[in-house]
Amino acid sequence: DxxxxxxxxHKITKRGQNVTFRCDPISEHNRLYWYRQTLGQGPEFLxxxxxxxxxxxxxxxxxxxxxxRPKGSFSTLEIQRxxxxxxxxxxxxxxxxxxxEETQYFGPGTRLLVL
Amino acid sequence: xxxxxxxxxxxxxxxxxxxxxxxxxxxxGYPSLFxxxxxxxxxxxxxxxxxxADDKGSNKxxxxxxxxxxxxxxxxxxxxxxxxxxVYFCALSRDSNYQLxxxxxxxxxxxx
Numbered sequence: 001d002x003x004x005x006x007x008x009x010h011k012i013t014k015r016g017q018n019v020t021f022r023c024d025p026i027s028e029h030n031r032l033y034w035y036r037q038t039l040g041q042g043p044e045f046l047x048x049x050x051x052x053x054x055x056x057x058x059x060x061x062x063x064x065x066x067x068x069r070p071k072g073s074f075s076t077l078e079i080q081r082x083x084x085x086x087x088x089x090x091x092x093x094x095x096x097x098x099x100x101e102e103t104q105y106f107g108p109g110t111r112l113l114v115l
Numbered sequence: 116x117x118x119x120x121x122x123x124x125x126x127x128x129x130x131x132x133x134x135x136x137x138x139x140x141x142x143x144g145y146p147s148l149f150x151x152x153x154x155x156x157x158x159x160x161x162x163x164x165x166x167x168a169d170d171k172g173s174n175k176x177x178x179x180x181x182x183x184x185x186x187x188x189x190x191x192x193x194x195x196x197x198x199x200x201x202v203y204f205c206a207l208s209r210d211s212n213y214q215l216x217x218x219x220x221x222x223x224x225x226x227x
Contacts, residue, residue, distance in 0.1 A: 004158075033214065042119075042204050042217030043159075056214070091159070104215060106151075106159040 002027060004107035006092050012113045013082055020078045021110045025094030032075050033104060034067055035091040036060065043091055049075060050097070082114045117142040121205045121218035128195055129226050136190040136221045138179075138205035146207040148172075148181050148188040149215065153202045162190075162203070200225045 005024045013019050025032050030051050035043035046065070047057045051072040061067075064082075069075040079086055089111050093104040122137040140148065150162040150172070163172030168183035177192045188205060205218040 035215075040219065042206070042219050043215070045214040045216070048214060058214075093159075103161050103164070105161075108158040 004092055004094055004105050006090075006107040006110050008110055009108060010111050010113075012115065014115050015084060016081055018078065018080045019082060019112065020076055021090055021092075021112075023075045023077070023092030023094075023107060025073070025075070025092070026096075026105055027073075029094035029096045029105075030072070031095045031097055032069055033093040033095075034075070034077055035093065037089040037091055037109070038087075046077075079112075082112075084114050087112055087114045117146065117207060117216050119205050119207055119216055119218040121203075121221050124202075124220070124222035125224050126221060127224045127226065130197055131194045132225075134190070134192040134195045134199075134223070136203055136205075136223070138188045138190065138218060140186050140188065140205075140207050142186075142207055144209065145183075146209055148179070149206045149208070150177070150179055150188070150190050151204045151206060153204065153220075155201070159204070195223075195225050197225045197227050199223060 007022045033048040034046040037043040046061050047067050049069040052069050064080045067077045089109045091109045092107045095104045118141045120139050147166045149164045151159045152162045153159050163174040165172040165181035171180045179188050179190045202220045202222050204220045206215040208215045
């Protein structure tokens, strides 16, 4: 079963450090999404890609956040100069536009703790 | 703007009880509506969905009906099991391939 995978699953960092997360979507999926989820809340949309093009970014995505999907396959989310408020679960999802079953499939998430 | 409101948890029930988790939404146009479930230690999984008014989504004994007149999408199950213990999220989107807007989640605890 090649579902959505994310790496690392957990990351602890010190305030001010940079971190990078990776997401590998389901192989034939052309859309990839990033969400952020804090404890006791539902996920919040951050950004999404159609193939390699980043089509929308949320206002939540400050200048310290950058996401890429260089070849339309895996994606990376980088946070520069991390702050304690960045501590959250970062979720990746993928979907196939134009398929009969147009569903977003989620990965297990990367839990970030900023000390 | 678009938003989703769902009942606060935790909801605690005995096995075989009837379950209702309320979800109401605010949206322009005709969004698609979803219920996702997150079991302990696992990722979010789609439970069911409905894409137009009066549609009923169903899966694993759970059902929800898209009610445009009341802007609701309440989740129901006739007889819950301990294995249904999880956090349930209601969400909406303009279509299945656009950003999801989520409720805060409702934790369900089923006691044997």
